Amino acid sequence: MGSWKSTAAAEAYRCLLHADGREIKDARNEHVVRSVVSADTARAVLAAKGKLSTTELVRLRVRYFTDGLVLGSKEFVESIFEAQRELFGPRRKNGARRMAGAEDAFYTLRQLRIRPLD
Structure with a gap:
């Protein structure tokens, strides 16, 4: 098993946090039901594959x-x-x-x- 440094675990973990913590809207897509990370921020982090x-x-x-x-x-x-x-x-x-x-x-x-x- 690799270490945190050698397996890119930090990037994967950051992607997981942003994917799981993204904002969720109601069925009509009008109101935000849960907002931890904006959808735009989550998309940007996932597009960068978690790299800062x-x-x-x-x-x-x-x-x-x-x-x-x-x-x-x-x-x-x-x-x-x-x-x-x-x-x-x-x-x-x-x-x-x-x-x-x-x-x-x-x-x-x-x-x-x-x-x-x-």
């Missing part, structure tokens, strides 16, 4: 702003690393570490071992 956008990842995990020290493009993170080179050990060759789970190229100064949604 980069915007959602950053919004959900402020941790990358605090524990990652710096968040930005590879060039930006490298420039901060070079400016603060004396704070890092001699074996460290570069500063930019790719942000786990992001589709876009976001980098941090520290490699965080726990993924943003785990």
Whole structure:
């Protein structure tokens, strides 16, 4: 049995929550009987197969702003690393570490071992 990280269980679970929690209307399709997640939101999550956008990842995990020290493009993170080179050990060759789970190229100064949604 795979782990939560390796089996895309987070995406599947998010799809399940949105499918089960979608709004339900009455028989005439006029009034909402139960509204947890709007139908449009549920459709969007299911269309994305439960994956979060980069915007959602950053919004959900402020941790990358605090524990990652710096968040930005590879060039930006490298420039901060070079400016603060004396704070890092001699074996460290570069500063930019790719942000786990992001589709876009976001980098941090520290490699965080726990993924943003785990």
